[in-house]
Amino acid sequence: MKQVAPWFSAVSLSLMMFSLPAQAAAEExxxxxxxxxxxxxxxxxxxxxxxxxxxxxxxxxxxxxxxxxxxxxxxxxxxxxxxxxxxxxxxxxxxxGVSWEFEHARVRLLSPFAQDIVAIPKAWTPGTNGPVQAKVVVAKLSSEEDLSKWQGKLAGMVVMVDEPLAMKPHLSADARRLENRDLEELTKVDPDALPRRDLAAALKQFLFQKKLVAFLNNEKVLATLHVSRGDDGTIFVQGGGSYKKGEAQPPTALVLSSESYNRIYRLAAKKQAVEITLDVKVRSGEExxxxxxxxxxxxxxxxxxxxxxxxxxxxxxxxxxxxxxxxxxxxxxxxxxxxxxxxxxxxxxxxxxxxxxxxxxxxxxxxxxxxxxxxxxxPESSDASQKDLPSYLRSGSAGPxxxxxxxxxxxxxxxxxxxxxxxxxxxxxxxxxxxxxxxxxxxxxxxxxxxxxxxxxxxxxxxxxxxxxxxxxxxxxxxxxxxxxxxxxxxxxxxxxxxxxxxxxxxxxxxxxxxxxxxxxxxxxxxxxxxxxxxxxxxxxxxxxxxxxx
Amino acid sequence: MKQVAPWFSAVSLSLMMFSLPAQAAAEExxxxxxxxxxxxxxxxxxxxxxxxxxxxxxxxxxxxxxxxxxxxxxxxxxxxxxxxxxxxxxxxxxxxGVSWEFEHARVRLLSPFAQDIVAIPKAWTPGTNGPVQAKVVVAKLSSEEDLSKWQGKLAGMVVMVDEPLAMKPHLSADARRLENRDLEELTKVDPDALPRRDLAAALKQFLFQKKLVAFLNNEKVLATLHVSRGDDGTIFVQGGGSYKKGEAQPPTALVLSSESYNRIYRLAAKKQAVEITLDVKVRSGEExxxxxxxxxxxxxxxxxxxxxxxxxxxxxxxxxxxxxxxxxxxxxxxxxxxxxxxxxxxxxxxxxxxxxxxxxxxxxxxxxxxxxxxxxxxPESSDASQKDLPSYLRSGSAGPxxxxxxxxxxxxxxxxxxxxxxxxxxxxxxxxxxxxxxxxxxxxxxxxxxxxxxxxxxxxxxxxxxxxxxxxxxxxxxxxxxxxxxxxxxxxxxxxxxxxxxxxxxxxxxxxxxxxxxxxxxxxxxxxxxxxxxxxxxxxxxxxxxxxxx
Incomplete structure (x- = not known):
């Protein structure tokens, strides 16, 4: 749209903007x-x-x-x-890849008082093969330094790897319908806002996750607990393990609602002995x-x-x-x-x-x-280092x-x-x-x-x-x-x-x-x-x- | 407040209303x-x-x-x-009255596919004494006619007694802080809005509940399912049984989130065979x-x-x-x-x-x-019929x-x-x-x-x-x-x-x-x-x- 002449009043401008879509509909x-x-x-x-x-x-x-x-x-x-x-x-x-379905996840906090906790495993992570009891420990595992720090200390434990989630009252609505002003806004394209992906950072993260999985397995960590985004008990959960046949799987990875996660985190952070039982069952099978x-x-x-x-x-x-x-x-x-x-x-x-x-x-x-x-x-790249990467991390193709x-x-x-x-x-x-x-x-x-x-x-x-x-x-x-x-x-x-x-x-x-x-x-x-x-x-x-x- | 004179502008009126509380604070x-x-x-x-x-x-x-x-x-x-x-x-x-604590409630929907359902028992209702499997049936039990209609048909079953809850997107905020206009409104007393309690209706409801408890027990109903108000998985739950020693208890009564309840209700209403297992444990003991x-x-x-x-x-x-x-x-x-x-x-x-x-x-x-x-x-009433009623239903007292x-x-x-x-x-x-x-x-x-x-x-x-x-x-x-x-x-x-x-x-x-x-x-x-x-x-x-x- 060309610049609007000064004599073009604010009122008529706003009217025009409102009716733009209808006016443009003419030819077809x-x-x-x-x-x-x-x-x-x-x-x-x-x-x-x-x-x-x-x-x-x-x-x-x-x-x-x-x-x-x-x-x-x-x-x-x-x-x-x-x-x-x-x-x-x-x-x-x-x-x-491998077939995986969620059967059940029964998590029970045993101290300071017994209480069932709602949790959902990340897809493709394994079950626990029956109920197991373990100590819960808070351990950030976000860098190579973190891994060194915790080496030899996590065997048989349930590890809380995330920070607790800060929560605020819902003073704005959870749900919304688009208002006319939202739709107007949607019609504007901001060249600065075009999505750019940092492939190098994503690749680095991908490679660290591979190391983390190896670390968790080597250290014989029993399970990891993760905090869900959101609140009100809602659990957002996607994948965690690899669905590719033969790839290394992390231990059982459970996502808890922020309220449940935060509470267990606060207890563990107070150095209270926090014990839980886990009984996670998944149906994992042939593809x-x-x-x-x-x-x-x-x-x-x-x-x-x-x-x-x-x-x-x-x-x-x-x-x-x-x-x-x-x-x-x-x-x-x-x-x-x-x-x-x-x-x-x-x-x-x-x-x-x-x-x-x-x-x-x-x-x-x-x-x-x-x-x-x-x-x-x-055509698929024949470069072996590319083949090991998920498609979103591969750089370029082998041909037009x-x-x-x-x-x-x-x-x-x-x-x-x-x-x-x-x-x-x-x-x-x-x-x-x-x-x-x-x-x-x-x-x-x-x-x-x-x-x-x-x-x-x-x-x-x-x-x-x-x-x-x-x-x-x-x-x-x-x-x-x-x-x-x-x-x-x-x-x-x-x-x-x-x-x-x-x-x-x-x-x-x-x-x-x-x-x-x-x-x-x-x-x-x-x-x-x-x-x-x-x-x-x-x-x-x-x-x-x-x-x-x- | 007396009627405002016409020359009193809208602006000064709103200013005055905003500052009323502070102005009145003077003496103490x-x-x-x-x-x-x-x-x-x-x-x-x-x-x-x-x-x-x-x-x-x-x-x-x-x-x-x-x-x-x-x-x-x-x-x-x-x-x-x-x-x-x-x-x-x-x-x-x-x-x-009797001691009661919630230990766990494990509810699993077996068909059309197996899935754990979050549920919480109403306080003072009994547990199931281990896992039990039963058929789910929808049966409104809100009147004597309802009880006659269902007599002989509910033995061993899990009965959904509530209508499903209609839900809408949360287009207004769940949480709010009071605005100045809300506080202003709060200072107004509407004589028409004074609370009045319909004691007769409450008494009728109380007496019907006693009959309902007897019916559920006579009919050997295994458990009742109730829909929670609210949504997003939240379960609102209070009491269900009586905490008074020796009083008849209804069967296990479980409250489900509206989403869970509605889904099971829809399945049952489609005349699908809905089977569930219940394992509800409570710690009930001496006072x-x-x-x-x-x-x-x-x-x-x-x-x-x-x-x-x-x-x-x-x-x-x-x-x-x-x-x-x-x-x-x-x-x-x-x-x-x-x-x-x-x-x-x-x-x-x-x-x-x-x-x-x-x-x-x-x-x-x-x-x-x-x-x-x-x-x-x-002084407490010596009228025996009054003594059996909870305090909120007793009419009058025995003296000044x-x-x-x-x-x-x-x-x-x-x-x-x-x-x-x-x-x-x-x-x-x-x-x-x-x-x-x-x-x-x-x-x-x-x-x-x-x-x-x-x-x-x-x-x-x-x-x-x-x-x-x-x-x-x-x-x-x-x-x-x-x-x-x-x-x-x-x-x-x-x-x-x-x-x-x-x-x-x-x-x-x-x-x-x-x-x-x-x-x-x-x-x-x-x-x-x-x-x-x-x-x-x-x-x-x-x-x-x-x-x-x-």
Whole structure:
């Protein structure tokens, strides 16, 4: 936007800003009759909460590499077939790694008085093989110096490795919906705020963690205790051990709520003899190709059926709860969107392909594998030192991008993975040409709160796998609700955290987007192909980096 | 306030309202030199968090009638003696009832997949005598018709008796501090809002609960499951069984978080076979007079030593956590207040008496018993039908109030029991003459946020025991923080929920109030003696009514 002339009053400026999205929506035609049918079906006869209920209440946690993911994939295929979708199948991205499921963690503080403590193991860390009793000790283990200091002193002990978490009263709301001013803010791109990843620091941390695991095992540490972020008893927990077959595992690693952790820490810091019993059971077993899958399903197109419009969400979850906002909600919404299109009798010109990904939480593994197979791939480095690193730490590739059969055929991939909140707009990922298209498509949903297109990029989920190889990949803007403060990767990621109305709205907006992309005369405009460069994965590393911490 | 003349501008009105409390403070002299010493000690050298830490982290839950209360009383006496307080002793209000402590509750949902569920038993309900497996069924049991309907159908089952709890995103803050407008509002008394208790309805409910207990036992119901209010995994839990020796107990009664309860309810409502295992262990045993005590301690007075200024808080708690905001914080603050007075070298004219009450949660039992013994008593009804009722349901007394030795000697009793928030003022309990006195006493603490005197009455805690017999009893206004939304009688009532600064401020304000009351020329002004009436306990029944529900 050019500088505003001085005679341009503050009032008219603010009015203009408020109505910008609607004004810009002009060129792209939308199908009012279809949208009416979709609205009718979505708002009157939604089944989204039933998909959501089965996924959360009945199937439960869906950790990649575990039977839970297979149960979910089996169920999703059955349901998608029942709606008449075609080519409903799974594609495995195995080998992934060992199967791991959380059975129970019973932690009992024995002194100063006996009390059960709620705790959840980090994924892929081992159980205790029955109840064991041990002394609790506070020992910071964050540097090589720390390791030297504690050498020979921790055998058979339960070690509290984190500082206690400082807490404050919740004087602002845990959950929020985006206000107009938040949406306005979201449309601004600050070049200074572009994400940069310190690969060297991440590599250093990765290598220290390897040393730490060896230290904990050599010292025969019984278990480590970790403090959860957040409070009110909520436990945020991801991975801790390695899911790769044959790799060294740390001892049992348990995450406690900040309140529980802080209390035990205070007792131990007072030099009180703190004893606990641990009985942690996990079901760890052989890998199966069926535990590391993506689910694919098509609504076949007509005159342009070789071209594809994709939508998706990830089916896998962490293990602390039932993966409701991350990402049963996204899966339920995307499934419901295709059901709405079927139910509304929509006849697509292009093929519509739904993808429910596995392995998202471990670094977009499912979508990357699929993209690599069908869309575009970079040859793997033959450098042995690179092969030992997780993908997010590898610097550069062994050659330029090799395009596959679908690269020129996929109009766009639309993703939903920012919790259970309704859709407020979409990230256009710096694709200026697509912005007015999306503004037109959003216009019929302004009454439902979806009206913002930002040129910002957003990361950390499966649309990045497409964007990274030059295929348009988009993620919707959602009301955050209490996703970051409460449910994201926590034991509170459960059914009741997602308002039905939000999923209903989202499924409607997505269905309309997909329909308009499917029947548009052209494929959606693309950005230039990504440059070949040494460091090429800076936008999707948040999740994978987090999951690799012990 | 009279109606404001029209020329009185909105701006000056709001300014006047803002400064009202300070302006009214005029008559009563305060001792600036003493206050400076108290401030110095409180703000620079507070020990309040240490008292609080021992009570919560080390002593833990302090259910009336249990060893936990004795541990707390023992510790408090030792600490008070170490500060040179005199006549440090306990007074028992036994017989109270059976001893009960929560040992563990292990609930495991077996289908559709195995998962541990956090649950806490209602106090005084029995354990399961080891692990038992049972079917879960939804059965509303709220009326005689409900009981007839389910007769013969619930043997050996776990019964979900509550409706699921509807949940919404937390779009407003869980915790809050009082704004000036809230304090202004608090100073207004709405005669329509005076609390009235429907004794007939409460009696009907009490009698139905007796029938329900008999039904559950006759039907051999294994256990009942109850939904907690609130969300985010927090469990609010009080009493369920009867603590009276020989009274019939319901089966095991477990409270689940709303998220857990709702999920199991949804599964059961889908007619899925829901099986769980329960292993609930409680330590229930003989009563001891040492488990039902008040702790008393004096700083002796000088020229007016026969007159007494009292301060107190209740030492007992519920069992779901460590009773931090209810009411370890109040105890720590009141103990610290007397420590501050000792440390500041304050020489009281009147005797200062600290009281740490037991039995508050069961109906102000400790403070009532003490008041009855030393201050004033109403003869007990000899009507047998009245004797079987809990005190809050008895209609009228067998005769007029009989005054005891201390009735004319206690200037006032000051209580703190509204969570861990700082003091913002005080409820003057409709005592108009005391209002300007309190305003003067608060004036030196306006910079610390304490500036409001309201004529409102407030109930539900131990000052009522004094007010009910015509002795001035007061409760301070506190910032609510997340007391009602999160910690009050919940498993989140823990150390980290109370900011140290709030307890420091409160102990300072209380110490100064007590000092000024102790050295004032006269006793504090009193209200007229309470009228003798049929129904005489309408202000303090909230807690006791709640605790009597199975």
């Amino acid at each position: 035609k939308t199908d009012a009759e279809l949208i009416t049918r979709l609205r009718e079906e979505a708002l009157q006869h939604s089944q989204v909460q039933d998909h959501f209920s089965v996924l959360t209440d009945e199937i439960g946690a869906r950790l990649t590499g575990s039977p839970g993911l297979k149960r979910a994939a089996d169920w999703a295929q059955t349901r998608l077939r029942s709606w008449g979708l075609e080519k409903v199948h799974t594609e495995s991205f195995a080998p992934f 199966s190709p069926d535990y590391a899958v993506n689910v694919l399903a098509d609504i076949p197109g007509s005159d342009k059926k070789d071209e594809i419009v994709m939508l998706g969400a990830h089916l896998d979850s962490w293990h602390g709860a039932t993966g409701a906002t991350d990402n049963a909600a996204g899966v339920a919404v995307m499934m419901e969107a295709v059901r709405l299109l079927r139910e509304a009798g929509f006849k697509p010109r292009r093929t519509i392909r739904l993808a429910l990904w596995g392995g998202e939480e471990q670094g977009l593994l499912g979508s990357r594998a699929w993209v690599q197979q069908w869309v575009a791939a970079r 991008l090799q395009l596959k059969s679908l690269h020129g055929k996929i109009s766009a991939y639309f993703n939903l993975d920012n919790g259970g909140g309704r859709i407020r707009g979409i990230y256009a990922e710096n694709n200026v040409a697509v912005k007015p298209v999306f503004e037109s498509w959003l216009a019929p949903f302004a009454d439902l709160g979806a009206n913002t297109v930002t040129l910002r990029r957003t990361g950390s989920t499966d649309h990045v796998s497409f964007d990274a190889v030059g295929v348009p990949g988009f993620q919707f803007i959602q009301d955050p609700l209490d996703y970051m403060s409460r449910t994201h990767h926590s034991n509170m990621d459960v059914y009741d955290k997602v308002p039905k109305a939000d999923m209903v709205q989202a499924s409607l907006v997505v269905a309309s987007f997909i329909a308009h992309a499917a029947n548009r005369s052209d494929l959606l405009p693309r950005k230039p192909m990504p440059k070949e460069k040494k460091e090429n994965k800076e936008n999707n590393t948040e999740t994978s980096a987090a999951s690799a911490r012990p | 002299k305060t001792d600036a030199e003493l206050i400076t010493r108290l401030r110095e000690e409180a703000l620079q050298h507070s020990q309040v968090q240490d008292h609080f830490s021992v009570l919560t982290d080390e002593i833990g839950a302090r259910l009336t009638g249990s060893p936990g209360l004795k541990r707390a009383a023992d510790w408090a006496q030792t600490r008070l003696r170490s500060w040179g307080l005199e006549k440090v002793h306990t007074e028992s209000f036994a017989p109270f 001891s007079p040492d488990y039902a005590v008040n702790v008393l301690a004096d700083i002796p007075g000088s020229d007016k030593k026969d007159e007494i200024v009292m301060l107190g808080a209740h030492l007992d708690s519920w069992h779901g956590a460590t009773g931090a905001t209810d009411n370890a914080a109040g105890v720590a603050v009141m103990m610290e207040a007397v420590r501050l007075l000792r440390e500041a070298g304050f020489k009281p004219r009147r005797t200062i008496r600290l009281a740490l009450w037991g039995g508050e949660e069961q109906g102000l039992l400790g403070s009532r018993a003490w008041v009855q013994q030393w201050v004033a008593a109403r 109030l009989q005054l005891k030795s201390l009735h004319g000697k206690i200037s006032a009793y000051f209580n703190l029991d509204n969570g861990g928030g700082r003091i913002r003022g005080i409820y003057a309990e409709n005592n108009v003459a005391v209002k300007p006195v309190f305003e003067s006493w608060l004036a030196p603490f306006a910079d610390l946020g304490a500036n409001t005197v309201t004529l409102r009455r407030t109930g539900s805690t131990d000052h009522v025991s004094f007010d009910a017999v015509g002795v001035p009893g007061f409760q301070f206004i506190q910032d609510p923080l997340d007391y009602m939304s999160r910690t009050h009688h919940s498993n989140m009532d823990v150390y980290d929920k109370v900011p140290k600064a709030d307890m420091v401020q409160a102990s300072l304000v209380v110490a100064s109030f007590i000092a000024h009351a102790a050295n004032r020329s006269d006793l504090l002004p009193r209200k007229p003696m309470p009228k003798e009436k049929k129904e005489n306990k309408e202000n303090n029944t909230e807690t006791s009514a709640a605790s009597a529900r199975p």
